Amino acid sequence: MKKIMVLTKNILAEVDLQTKLQQLNFEVFVTSQTMDGLFLDQMPSACLNYFDFIVISELITESEMNTILPFLQQNGMPIFRKVDKVVSENVKKDIQNNILSGWICASMPKDRLRDLFSSKKLVTSEKTEGCTFGKRVSLTDLPLSKNEKKFFSIIYESNGKLVTREELCLQIWKRCDHSTMSQLSSIKKRIEKKLRDQQLPDEFAKTSWGKGYVMNQHLYEYIA
Missing domain, CATH: 3.40.50.2300 (Response regulator)
Structure with missing residues (x-):
């Protein structure tokens, strides 16, 4: 392909x-x-x-x-x-x-x-050192903190369905209040930075403002 x-x-x-x-x-x-x-x-x-x-x-x-x-x-x-x-x-x-x-x-x-x-004539190369495009990385191998891994796993396992902010808070902290809700965007930004550091596409979730997050489908090609 x-x-x-x-x-x-x-x-x-x-x-x-x-x-x-x-x-x-x-x-x-x-x-x-x-x-x-x-x-x-x-x-x-x-x-x-x-x-x-x-x-x-x-x-x-x-x-x-x-x-x-x-x-x-x-x-x-x-x-x-x-x-x-x-x-x-x-x-x-x-x-x-x-x-x-x-x-x-x-x-x-x-x-x-x-x-x-x-x-068009294709120009290909076997040299892919330092790049994870085309490889599937295990979720367990990502250098995420406990809450970052929970956040990512919940979005990842949603199969493209909207995950509300309330659902995320309840699953991560077992409670939902202003304090936990305010932490979600910070966790998402930290995950994006770590994905970039791993040379993976960092746009792992689309934000539905005021509602929640939806997993970007193309990430399933890179993370198992």
């Missing part, structure tokens, strides 16, 4: 494209956190080697794209620019100069997307 990384600033903006690609049996990893790593020069190149293609969202500016392109090009995989409707002259020039492999948009029919990603 070919693997595609989509770099964006808002993962919700990529849902339509992600759905189409997954229906075509591509493995798609949509991330906004990776952009921070690229700008801070903290992204191990081995992590990118796990993917066959990179898509740069239209939400990323031309200036930002030009900043990260030199790093992305070192890995040699095809890079596509996602556009809204109109292909800019700069994108056309980058394609002509072989800086970009092509352009795509979410409204493209699936057969066109399939042909684009199937026709």
Whole structure:
């Protein structure tokens, strides 16, 4: 199965494209956190080697794209620019100069997307030192504190269903009050930091404001 990384600033903006690609049996990893790593020069190149293609969202500016392109090009995989409707002259020039492999948009029919990603020569590497993308990590191996592990396990075992803040408090502390409720967001942030430290996707749960949390489905691919 070919693997595609989509770099964006808002993962919700990529849902339509992600759905189409997954229906075509591509493995798609949509991330906004990776952009921070690229700008801070903290992204191990081995992590990118796990993917066959990179898509740069239209939400990323031309200036930002030009900043990260030199790093992305070192890995040699095809890079596509996602556009809204109109292909800019700069994108056309980058394609002509072989800086970009092509352009795509979410409204493209699936057969066109399939042909684009199937026709490009794949550049793969077995060197994945320092990167856990593609590996499944056991929950017991994560360096979480007792309450962090409880929090994560409850969300993880919910199978994508909403877990209310009240439920979390009762299961973690056996009580629910202002003190316990106020600790939830801090615990979530600490877990996200530890996932980043393990080079795992850190967006493990979506926050439903005032209600609770829902597990991000793509984390099931990385944590057993």
